[in-house]
Amino acid sequence: TDYGSSLTVSLPAALQPHQPFQIIVRYTTADGPAIWWLDPELTYGNAKPFVFTQGHSVCNRSFFPCFDTPAVKCTYSATVKAPAGIQVLMSATQSTYLEEEGVYKFYMEYPVPAYLVALVAGDLIHADIGPRSRVWAEPCLLPTAISKLSGMVERWLTAAESLYGPYIWGRYDIVFLPPSFPIVAMENPCLTFIISSILESDEFLIIDVIHEVAHSWFGNAVTNATWEEMWLSEGLATYAQRRITTETYGAAFTCLETAFRLDALHRQMKLLGEDNPVSKLQVKLEPGVNPSNLMNLFTYEKGYCFVYYLSQLCGDPRHFDSFLRAYIDKYKFTSVVAQDLLDSFLNFFPELKEQSVESKAGLEFERWLNATGPPLAEPDLSQGSSLTRPVETLFKLWTTEPLDSAAAASSADLTKWRTFQTVLFLDRLLDGSPLPHEVIKKLSECYSSQLDSMNAEIRIRWLQIVVRNDYYPDLYKVRRFLENQMSRMYTIPLYEDLCTGTLKSFALEIFYQTQNQLHPNLRKTIQQILSQGLNPLPAIDTTAVTTDTPAMVLEDKVSEATNGAISLRDVNVSA
Numbered sequence: 001t002d003y004g005s006s007l008t009v010s011l012p013a014a015l016q017p018h019q020p021f022q023i024i025v026r027y028t029t030a031d032g033p034a035i036w037w038l039d040p041e042l043t044y045g046n047a048k049p050f051v052f053t054q055g056h057s058v059c060n061r062s063f064f065p066c067f068d069t070p071a072v073k074c075t076y077s078a079t080v081k082a083p084a085g086i087q088v089l090m091s092a093t094q095s096t097y098l099e100e101e102g103v104y105k106f107y108m109e110y111p112v113p114a115y116l117v118a119l120v121a122g123d124l125i126h127a128d129i130g131p132r133s134r135v136w137a138e139p140c141l142l143p144t145a146i147s148k149l150s151g152m153v154e155r156w157l158t159a160a161e162s163l164y165g166p167y168i169w170g171r172y173d174i175v176f177l178p179p180s181f182p183i184v185a186m187e188n189p190c191l192t193f194i195i196s197s198i199l200e201s202d203e204f205l206i207i208d209v210i211h212e213v214a215h216s217w218f219g220n221a222v223t224n225a226t227w228e229e230m231w232l233s234e235g236l237a238t239y240a241q242r243r244i245t246t247e248t249y250g251a252a253f254t255c256l257e258t259a260f261r262l263d264a265l266h267r268q269m270k271l272l273g274e275d276n277p278v279s280k281l282q283v284k285l286e287p288g289v290n291p292s293n294l295m296n297l298f299t300y301e302k303g304y305c306f307v308y309y310l311s312q313l314c315g316d317p318r319h320f321d322s323f324l325r326a327y328i329d330k331y332k333f334t335s336v337v338a339q340d341l342l343d344s345f346l347n348f349f350p351e352l353k354e355q356s357v358e359s360k361a362g363l364e365f366e367r368w369l370n371a372t373g374p375p376l377a378e379p380d381l382s383q384g385s386s387l388t389r390p391v392e393t394l395f396k397l398w399t400t401e402p403l404d405s406a407a408a409a410s411s412a413d414l415t416k417w418r419t420f421q422t423v424l425f426l427d428r429l430l431d432g433s434p435l436p437h438e439v440i441k442k443l444s445e446c447y448s449s450q451l452d453s454m455n456a457e458i459r460i461r462w463l464q465i466v467v468r469n470d471y472y473p474d475l476y477k478v479r480r481f482l483e484n485q486m487s488r489m490y491t492i493p494l495y496e497d498l499c500t501g502t503l504k505s506f507a508l509e510i511f512y513q514t515q516n517q518l519h520p521n522l523r524k525t526i527q528q529i530l531s532q533g534l535n536p537l538p539a540i541d542t543t544a545v546t547t548d549t550p551a552m553v554l555e556d557k558v559s560e561a562t563n564g565a566i567s568l569r570d571v572n573v574s575a
Contacts, residue, residue, distance in 0.1 A: 003032070003033060003058065003059070003061055003062055004032070004061055004062055007025070007065055009023055025065045027064070027065055029062065029063060029064070032059070032062025032063065033054075033059040033062050034053045034054060034055055034059035034060050034061075034062045034063035035051065035053055035062070035063060036051065036052050036053070036054065036180060036181075036182075036519070036521070037049070037050075037051050038050040038051065038052075038122075038178055038180055038519065041516075041517065042178055042180055042486065042517070042519055043122065043123065043138060043178045044138045044140050044141055044178060044196065045123055045138045045139060045140050047123055048085065048086065048122060048123040049086075049122070050120075050121070050122035050123070050178055051119070051120070051121050051122065052118075052119070052120040052121075052122075052177055052181065052193065053117075053118050053119045053120070054118075054181070054182060054183070054186065054193075055114065055115040055116065055117060055118060056115045056183075056186060056292065057070075057115055057227055057230075057290070057291040057292045057295075058115070058227075058290065058291055058292070059115075060114045060115055060117055061114070063117070063119075064117070066114040066117075067114060068114045068115070069113070069114070069226075070113040070115065070223045070224055070225060070226070070227065070335055071113075071225040071226065071335045072113065072114070072335075073111035073112055073113050073223070073333060073334070073335065074111050074112070075107075075108055075109055075110065075111055075112075076092075076107075076108050076112070076117055077105070077106060077107045077108070078090060078092070078105070078106045078107075078119075079103060079104070079105050079106075080103070080104045080105075080106070080119065080121070081101070081102055081103050081104075082102055082104065082121055083102065084102060085123070086121050086122060086123070087121065087122065087123070087124040087125070087136070088104040088119070088120075088121040089119070089120050089121070089124070089136060089173075089175055089191055090104075090106040090108075090117075090118060090119050090120075090191070091108065091112075091116060091117060091118040091119075091188035091189050091190055091191045092106035092107055092108040092190060092191075093107065093108055093109045093110065093169065093170050093171075093189075093190055094106065094107040094108075094109065095107075108189070108190075110168070110169070110189070110333060111333050112189060112220065113223055113335070116187075116188055116189055116220060117188075118186070118188035118191065118193065120175055120177065120191075120193065122138070122178075123138055123139065124136045124137065124138065124175065125137070125138075125139050125142055126142075126173075127142060127145075127146050129146060129149050129150045129151065129152075129153055129154075130150075130151060130153050130154035130157075131154060132154070132157070132167075132170070132171050132172060133153040133154060133157075133171065133172045133173060133174070134171075134173050134174075135149055135173070135174050135175075135176070136173065136174065136175040136176070137175070137176040137196070138176075138178075138196075141176055141196055141199070144199050145174075145176055145199060148199060148202065148205060149174065149205075149209070152206075152209075153172060153174070153209065153213070155248060156209065156210050156213050156244055156248065157172055157213060159244045159247045159248050160213055160214065160216070160217065160240070160244050162247070163240070163243055163244065163247070163321045163324075163325075164217045164240065164321065164324055164325055164328055165217075165325045165328055165329065167216060168216075168221060168332065169189050169190050169216055169220070170190060171190050172190070172192070172213065172216070173190060173191050173192070174191070174192045174194055174209065175191060175192070175193055175194070176194055176195070176196040176199065177193055177194065177195055177196060178196060178486075179195060179196060179197050179485070179486040179487035179490075180486065180487070180488075180519035180521075180522065181193065181194075181195040181196075181487075182488055182521070183195070183488075184198060184208055184489065185198075185208045185209070185211070185212050186212075187211075187212045187215035187216070187219055187220060187237075189216065189220045192209070192212040192213075194208060194209065194212075195487060195489070197456065197485075197487040197489065197490060200455045200456055201419060201455040201456060201457040201458075202419065202455070203257075203418060203419040203420055204419065204455075204457050206245075206249075207241065207245070207257060210241050210244050210245060211237060211238065211241045213241075213244065214236075214237040214238075214240035214241040214244060215233065215237045217237075217240060217324075217328050218232075218233055218236035218237040218240055218328075219233035219234070219236075219237055221328055221331075221332040221333065222327070222328060222331045222332055222334065222335075222336055223334075223335045223336070224335065224336065224337075225335035225336055225337050226285075226337065227285055227291035227294065228282055228283050228284065228285045228294075229281070229282055229337060229338050230283075230291070230294065230295065230299045230303075231281045231298075231299050231300075231302070231303030231306070232303075232336065232337075232338060232341060234299045234300045234303055235281075235299070235300065235302070235303020235304050235306060235307050236303070236307055236324075238300050238301070238303065238304040238307075239304050239307040239308060239311070240324070242254050242257070242258060242304070243317065243321070245257065251383040251384070252383055252384045252386055252387050253384075253387070253418070253420075254384070255381040255382075255383050255384025255385075255387070255388070256384045256387040256388055256418065256420045256421065256424070257420050258379065258381055258384070259381050259384060259388050259424065260420050260423060260424045260427070261297070261300070261301050262301060262378060262381075263424060263427060263428070264297055264301075264427070265297045265298070265301040265302070265374070265375075266374065267427075267431060268296065268297050268298075269373070269374055274372060274373040274374070275372050275373070276372060277372060278294060278296055278298065279296075279298045279302065279372045279373055279374075280298070280369070280370055280371065280372055281298070281299075281302060281303055281306065281338075281368060281369045281370070282338065282369045282370055301375070302374070302375045305375035305376075305377065305378055305379065306368045306369075306375065306376075308379045309363070309368070309376070309377050310345060313349075313352055313357050314349060314352075319349075323344075323345060323348045323349070326344070326348060327341065327344050327345075327348075330344065331344075338369060342358065342365055346358065362376065363376050363377060387418065387420075387421055388421075388424070390412055390417075390421065391421050391424050391425045391428075393411060393412075394408065394411055394412045394425055395425055395428045395429070397411055398429070398439060398443065399429075399432060399435075399439070403436075403438060403439055403442065405442040405446070408442075408446070409442075409446045414447060414450055414451070415450055419454075419455060419457060419458060422454070422458050423457055423458060423461055426458065426461035426462055426465065427461060429443070429465055430461060430464055430465055430468065433465055433468040433469050434468060434469045434470070435465075435469055437469075440465070440466075440469040440471050441471075443465075444466075444471060444473065444474055447462070448462070448474055448477075452477070456485075456490055459481060460481070460490055460493060460494065463477060463478050463481055463494060464493060464494060464497050466478060467494065467497040467498055467501065467503060468497055468501065470501060470502060470503070475503075475506065478494060478498075478506075478510075479506075479510055481494070482494060482495075482510050482514060483510070483513070483514055486517055486518055486519070486522075488522055488525070491518070491522065491526065492522075492525065492526070492529070495507055495511070495526050495529050495530070496529055499529050499530060499532060504530065507530060508530060511526055511530060
């Protein structure tokens with residue numbers, strides 16, 4: 001398979017128990033799921049080739065021989081030879097460059113699971129943005145990255161340290177990757193990978209980076225021992241992220257972001273059904289199933305709700321912070337299961353153990369872990385009402401019959417709203433689509449030109465509303481948006497919506513015009529979306545396509561079902 005096959009090494013019979021030994025494996029990698037090669041045309045600068053790796057969750061077995069399980073941690077070293085002018089970075093605590101040989105040497109001195117070994121190489125330059133942080137990006141992007149993050153990362157690290165103890169990895173650097181990066185962000189220790197596309201969406205950038213900062217404690221230092229319990233990393237990191245944002249930006253902003261995510265969780269619940277086994281925190285991983293397929297909003301948000309519930313049992317979140325500091329101290333550089341966390345919690349709070357809080361009717365810890373459906377309890381978000389109430393009011397005005405468009409238009413100025421307010425409003429309109437024609441027409445008249453100047457997180461939601469309502473006057477904006485996007489998170493949702501409705505020919509036309517600017521992996525995914533429901537698919541007439549576009553017949557069968565737009569639109573979070 002693409003992921004390779006297992007390697008079994010027979011040890012000499014004379015080897016004594018616990019006797020150290022060394023194995024040398026000489027190997028060559030082929031193209032595999034972990035390694036993404038980019039031609040210069042797929043970078044922002046269009047000047048030099050680029051390569052990056054993405055190991056989560058079981059891809060790094062195609063990068064190097066390893067025990068590819070989060071239960072095993074080790075240090076690593078690497079030697080990388082690169083052409084002159086190509087900067088190489090890895091998720092390591094130490095690095096040197098021998099210029100005359102064109103060789104980089106890296107060493108990670110702390111044990112990490114295989115999925116956190118990462119490499120990137122390309123036309124990258126850096127700037128310091130804090131005493132222990134620098135940002136790396138292509139030259140044309142670096143000024144923007146500096147302006148968005150200068151001084152901010154140190155603020156977030158300091159807040160995290162005040163909550164959970166010292167940052168143990170030394171440096172916290174960030175590298176911005178071309179739009180082909182398949183996820184939003186990845187918490188590789190010492191070197192967070194982030195997709196460049198998110199730079200224009202300030203609030204999403206803040207949340208994404210803080211989430212990765214939180215992983216330095218939860219996920220990287222203490223790791224889930226099995227992929228069946230990913231919530232131990234993601235739920236705790238999401239909780240820590242929100243504690244950090246509360247400390248730095250206030251409770252109202254944190255509650256708004258949480259409301260936006262929980263909205264998405266309930267939307268996903270409606271699509272999947274409350275009995276779907278993937279909604280469990282302890283998911284059963286069947287043989288042959290890629291653990292990445294189990295990544296969903298339950299991993300993050302249901303996990304977060306359980307952690308939040310535990311914090312509420314303590315009465316004061318600062319008491320829970322103290323527990324989490326002790327938990328990190330006890331288990332850092334190891335991998336744990338849920339019982340380790342819960343036993344530590346009850347031992348840290350003996351009064352709660354005496355009260356048998358783990359068996360409280362309807363909120364049993366076992367039920368939290370193994371029941372399908374929504375969280376058993378959700379946080380009180382009333383501190384965010386100053387930001388969420390205007391959204392609820394505006395949505396109600398636009399969806400109450402008969403429509404009073406004048407009252408709706410005058411009730412709020414979206415240009416003065418936070419991004420999370422606007423996307424929460426648009427998501428709710430999207431949930432209600434298709435809308436009456438009069439409503440979509442008036443919405444376009446009121447907001448379409450305003451939204452044109454806003455960030456991509458906002459624009460893609462409006463364009464999905466346009467597509468789901470077959471609102472032809474604004475379709476040219478869909479074309480313009482897709483002509484300028486190369487990222488998975490800003491293309492797949494629109495193509496899925498276009499192909500679900502009556503606009504598949506429009507989608508095909510845009511795809512043929514833009515496919516050469518897309519990474520082959522993304523191109524293949526869009527081809528699968530375009531071929532959905534067509535069996536057999538006739539050959540495509542390519543006579544109208546430019547001569548540098550290869551003739552292509554879409555596959556008439558899709559190897560795996562494509563998830564609905566919800567999967568990418570709502571899971572705008574890191575690995």
